[in-house]
Structure formats: C-alpha cells, structure tokens
Amino acid sequence: MSGTLAILDHPRHRYDAYNIASGRVVTLGEIVGIVRELVPGSELSIGPGPARHGDQVEMVRKGALDVTRAATELGWRPKYDIRSGLTAYIGALRRKGV
Secondary structure (H helix, E strand, C coil), rough: EEEEEEEEHCCCCCCCCCCCCCCCCCCCCHHHHHHHHHHCCCCCCCCCCCEECCCCCCCCCCCCCHHHHHHHHHHHCCCCHHHHHHHHHHHHHHHCCC
C-alpha cells in the first residue's frame, strides 16, 4: 500500500512502471518454512520438481524485482521482508478469527 501511495502522490513520473516489492528472491520452500514456524502445527509442504499452477501449468522461475526506480525516484523502501510480512498477515488473520 505504501508503494502505491508513493506512486500516486508523486508529482511526475519518469517511468511507466515501478516495482514495489521486497527486491529479494524468496523461494516457495522459504515461505513454507516461515509459515510452519509462525503457525505451529501447520501441515504445509512443497514437493520436488517445478511448482505448477493447477497441476498443469509450470510456474516460471523469476528473479527479484528491481526496486531501484521506486527507491530513487519516489524515495520508497519496502516496509516488510517476507518474514515480517507473513507475521503481520497471520496476525491480522488471527485478530479476525480466521
């Protein structure tokens, strides 16, 4: 949200696109590991081989999105890394009783 607001509030844009992401590659395995730590008793796993969407379409492996434009042009920096973002998200879900 803060990245979107930084873009909307900026008076002029030199670029058509700004990446508002963490700037770091995170694997599905890392995400599963973090969630398992944050939610004791969760039964998550990731199998071998490429990740697939709907068991048919192989997901493309990508690198980290470059957030340099957002940092230099807008003064924006990511507020969360993957661990703190998942912690905040899980906390919000718990507060809602999910």
